[in-house]
Amino acid sequence: MASQRRTPGSQASLREANRTRIVGAIKKHGSLTQVELAGVTGLSPASVSNIVRELVGADVLRTAPSTRSGRRATLVSFARTAGLVAGIHVNTRHLRVIVADANLTVLGEKHMPLARDHRADNELDRATLLLADMLGDLETGFDDLRGVGVAISAPLETMQGRVAGRGILRGWTGVNIAEVMQRRLRRPVYLDNASNLAALAEARLGAARGRQNVIFIDVDDGIGSGLILGGAVLRGHHGTAGELGHTVILEDGPLCRCGNRGCLEAIAGGPAILERLEPLGGPMKLGDIVVRAMANDPQCIRALSDAGKHIGLAVGNLCNLLDPERIVVGGALARAGELLLGPIRIAMENAVIVGSAQAPDVVQGQLGPSAAGIGAAAYALDETNLRTGEI
DSSP states (O other): OOOOOOOOTTTHHHHHHHHHHHHHHHHHOOEHHHHHHHHHHHHHHHHHHHHHHHHHHTTTTTEEEETTTTTEEEEEEOOOOOOEEEEEEEEEEEEEEEEEEOOOOOEEEEEEETTTTTTTHHHHHHHHHHHHHHHHHOOOGGGGEEEEEEEESSSTTTTTTEEOOOSGGGTTTTHHHHHHOOOOOOOOOOEEEEEHHHHHHHHHSSTTTTTTTTEEEEEESSEEEEEEEEEEEOOSSSSTTGGGGBBBBBTSSSSSSSSSBBBBHHSSHHHHHHHHHHHOOOSSSHHHHHHHHHHTTTHHHHHHHHHHHHHHHHHHHHHHHOOOOOEEEEEEGGGGGGGHHHHHHHHHHHHHOGGGSSSOEEESSGGGGGHHHHHHHHHHHHHHHHHHTTO
């Protein structure tokens, strides 16, 4: 008998799409009545009622009696399995906050752009206010948070809880980030490098799921890597393992923001690519490079290819040290897909000692810009479970 599968337009795929619409509406707007859900999603009240009943049975949603405009109503919200966790991700350009339940189902996500020279005190205040607002949408508060993970896109001295790199996130230098946030939230706070936590998220929920030895490469303003070895994140003695972007690949090369010369990041990171393209195409952002490259702009395609070759060579050297089974590429420039991944793959395969037949596969990350925030939430969940003896 031929195996059954869902096809576009089938009842099964339509119902799945409708479930996704309902879950997405609650993520975006917070708790809603069934009538409000029908209005937001465009589904009939009967369809909303049936799908909500299914998702309540699956412990995805919960319902509670409410009153709107003097009338009785059924309020629909996410089922909170054994408390909540939050993930906060800060990089040079944005702040992202994620709230998830104990199954790592994302219940809310918000992000905002940051000024180029942002400071720790301002942005940690913003993160606190943003998180409070999101918890309010879920009709809960800080007391329901089991823990909070903070992902920082910079080298970290994790034992001291502060940024380690010279000239990287200068407004955060000397700040004990976890301690400051713990005072604000009165909840346990756990700090790690954003690439480490993005790697954790991709290993737990994304493109590296089921793999034990993985290298995650974050290609954005900077170039970072997260190392998963034997199923666990490798952080190193001081917590600074994985700083691939600050390995020197060209002696006496361009000055890097870390203070050294010839770092991979200074040659193939986002700002370096933008600087080379500006005389040819005017001021751009990283997203513009991706869009133009995918529209067959030869200069942007060449810029991504050149960056990919440098990154692939560095990754190949790392593969010779660690022998991973998969390379996952994330970050803003990873959205270019094979325009970046292809050159990385070719250069890496040429560099690995085992030859191309046994080289690790190179794939695009599945969690996009949310990866580090989800990983921060996962890290908070793991740490609180460990401390309470639940794992």
